Amino acid sequence: MSTTTTRSIPFFAPDLFDADRDALLEAVHATGTATAQKFILGERTERLEHALRDRLAASDVVACSSGTSALTLILAAMEIGPGDEVVVPAFGCAPLASTVIGCGARPVFADVDPAALTMDPDAAEAAVTANTRALMPAHVFSVMADMPRFRDLATRRGLRLVEDSALAQGGTLGGRPAGLWGDAGVYSFVQVKTFGMPGEGGVVITGDTELATRVRMLRNHGQDGVHRFLHHRVGSTSRFDEVMAGFQLYRLDGLDARLARRAEISTYYSTRFAPLAEAGITAPPVGGDGRCHYVYTLLAERRDELRAHLAAHGVDTHVYYPRTLPAQPAFAPHAPPGAHWPNAESAARRNISLPLYPHLDDGQVEHIADTVCAFADSADRRRTDR
Structure with missing residues (x-):
């Protein structure tokens, strides 16, 4: 990059x-x-x-x-x-x-x-x-x-x-x-x-x-x-x-090149974010079979704080599904009363998506990754200071 x-x-x-x-x-x-x-x-x-x-x-x-x-x-x-x-x-x-x-x-x-x-x-x-x-x-x-x-x-x-x-x-x-x-x-x-x-x-x-x-x-x-x-x-x-x-x-004709650029950005993100699990940030794996690079999504224990940190540094993010489908008013009547889907509920609470489109330049991609890593570093320091 x-x-x-x-x-x-x-x-x-x-x-x-x-x-x-x-x-x-x-x-x-x-x-x-x-x-x-x-x-x-x-x-x-x-x-x-x-x-x-x-x-x-x-x-x-x-x-x-x-x-x-x-x-x-x-x-x-x-x-x-x-x-x-x-x-x-x-x-x-x-x-x-x-x-x-x-x-x-x-x-x-x-x-x-x-x-x-x-x-x-x-x-x-x-x-x-x-x-x-x-x-x-x-x-x-x-x-x-x-x-x-x-x-x-x-x-x-x-x-x-x-x-x-x-x-x-x-x-x-x-x-x-x-x-x-x-x-x-x-x-x-x-x-x-x-x-x-x-x-x-x-x-x-x-x-x-x-x-x-x-x-x-x-x-x-x-x-x-x-x-x-x-x-x-x-x-x-x-x-x-x-x-x-x-x-x-x-x-x-240009689809393959655009897909390759998305994959390149995703690989860079995942390489940078792989060490952040201890800071409560889980990234998708680097490359591999069965990957499709549409949206790059992290799971973050302090999702809202991370989102605010990125916004303060000029990076817009998106939370695609802040509720599970059974928790949506339109669909709740079709779900068993009192039922739980713990993994889905955890994903709804933690998911945050970063910019991923083919014409992001290398400097923008680095800035996004640097900003996420800086947030994780500050979380590590707070944990060490306790």
Whole structure:
């Protein structure tokens, strides 16, 4: 890392697409002036689906309106509904629970691994009942869930496996890309994701061609794409924008370089933070299989103090999930009264995320790491003085 410095580092970069403004304007112009006047689900969307399918060696990729919508479409295509249960992590983003509830099923919350923060396979298996139809593990921050164990569990218990890989594009585990371990997976393209764009969007990834056919119909009111106003299923509106498809096709060539820069920054952070465990700060491991460098998250015993210290030194941070899903007012009615998920509750109390985006320069990255280490050093001194 070099030694250039800065003292004001936002968590959500306001200039993510500054270098791509001309390409975005060109995508708007090309779409708006094309003879076909096709603004959704046109040839650019089809080319993006094919490009991602070939990149992943997937059977099919279906573009839709968001990562959340992608999960909803998968559950609908699997005909999961009233009377069914889906096992989900107790710690994570709202769509893990809301998409299940939205289809009329019940989310059953399982505790997470204390280090990886992804759903614990043993806890998930303990949560399986006669009404369980599916497992929905999620990759979290920068670590993939233990998908080989979930794949085995789903096979043994006759369950569908829905892989919430919304944030994990670019991650691989055992040589298999994130999104291809389940019966179906998803990616989100909301702007801060690894393949983000200036709008909403996502895809369903699957090796099941029959499931993909159902998803394609469901995203467009149950139509088959050939016969307009012939509705085979009760569907919804979850279509992809042609301007964004053109923009994503342009940005796809640079994705590997952006992912590599994220990995480089993550490795630097983890190397610097590895000695800080005694100061109550736990960092993700350096590199390794099953990493996806979307968000860099620490677990800190004095999280709020660390956050204030970083803010005082010009570093913006973010706490993604300050509550467990069962503790959210929207989802609490679906959780057993008085139940606890200790690892999820600990993660909600301790997690803090640092800036991680490809155009952070070396000086900014060093400043962030130096500031965290300085906080840990002061904690060590206080402990020694007692």
